[in-house]
Amino acid sequence: MKFLPLLAFAFLTGCQTYSGSQTYTKLSVSNHQGDHISEWIAEGHVSKIEHGYSIKAIERHSGAPNKVVNRYPNGWRTTVIGPNIVRQPVDKPAWLVELDAEKK
Numbered sequence: 001m002k003f004l005p006l007l008a009f010a011f012l013t014g015c016q017t018y019s020g021s022q023t024y025t026k027l028s029v030s031n032h033q034g035d036h037i038s039e040w041i042a043e044g045h046v047s048k049i050e051h052g053y054s055i056k057a058i059e060r061h062s063g064a065p066n067k068v069v070n071r072y073p074n075g076w077r078t079t080v081i082g083p084n085i086v087r088q089p090v091d092k093p094a095w096l097v098e099l100d101a102e103k104k
Contacts, residue, residue, distance in 0.1 A: 028086045044056050
């Protein structure tokens, strides 16, 4: 019986609650010369890994010469790797705000 509280604590530490507010992070990737390679918008937690970051991407802008914008409304688990990566917090993208408003 004395191990019951410890067992309950072990199961509760894995619980995650949804706070209702997501954080968004922009990751700008450039090469050693400073040329823009790509830009990612991540939703939620950004995890540092050995050579980059593990993210749930919702938007990607590719660099030159063929610039392309990809959007992932449901998110896409991916890894951002590059020689220079700059992280900065951003607001929720306007297209995602509009999409959420349409769902209501």
